[in-house]
Amino acid sequence: MRWVETTTTVRFNEVDQWGITWYGHYFAWFELARMKVLEKFSLLPEQFSSLGFIAPVVSAQCEFKKPARTNDIITIQTHLLKPQTASLKFQFEILLQNDGSLLAKGETLQVLQKLDGTVIYKLTGTLKERVESMVQYFWPD
């Protein structure tokens, strides 16, 4: 089981008046990290669209363990669960880089749809090949 790491710095405009990161920004960091993974497998949103599909998030969840503050360097670790259905479930852990402490962890679930909004239940063609190579990367035999 493999994780992909992405690093970013907490900006001033991401913290609230108490000096801690506003909770919604953690989802933006999940997104940042997921894009880095999807880029590796030619599954960025525009590439999805050019294949005739979209992959909207239908569920997102996060547990907040410790607050991140301005200028903290954070590491977002991303992992793909082995799909049992035609969907993508990514898991994330956000760590403070200087001491490795866990700030937050969560997951997102995406379903796959045709451009007209029809949910697909089985992957086929190029989309299937690309998703399978991403699964293989996270779950090498």
Next chain:
Amino acid sequence: MQTPLLERNNLLANLKELIVRTLRLEDVSPEDIVDAEPLFGEGLGLDSIDALELVVAIEREYQVEIPDAEVGRRAFASVSALGDFILEKSSAQKASDAVG
């Protein structure tokens, strides 16, 4: 050999069990599911994530594919519709195996 009617009734009973087991429905028992009741939205109240799981279970149990929600709209209209869909696809498959 079972009559077609008995075969269909058994299939519907098995499908109800499959739905409850696959989706881990806690407040619904197989006997509670009405043959003609819609599975999604009103009725049993399943959603698109449930559909994804059911599709996998149906393919595993009956070797019948439901490729997308467009086909699913017909197949998942009710347990009764799902049973008919599986019977139709299975007999088409048998016919094509016999020819092929």
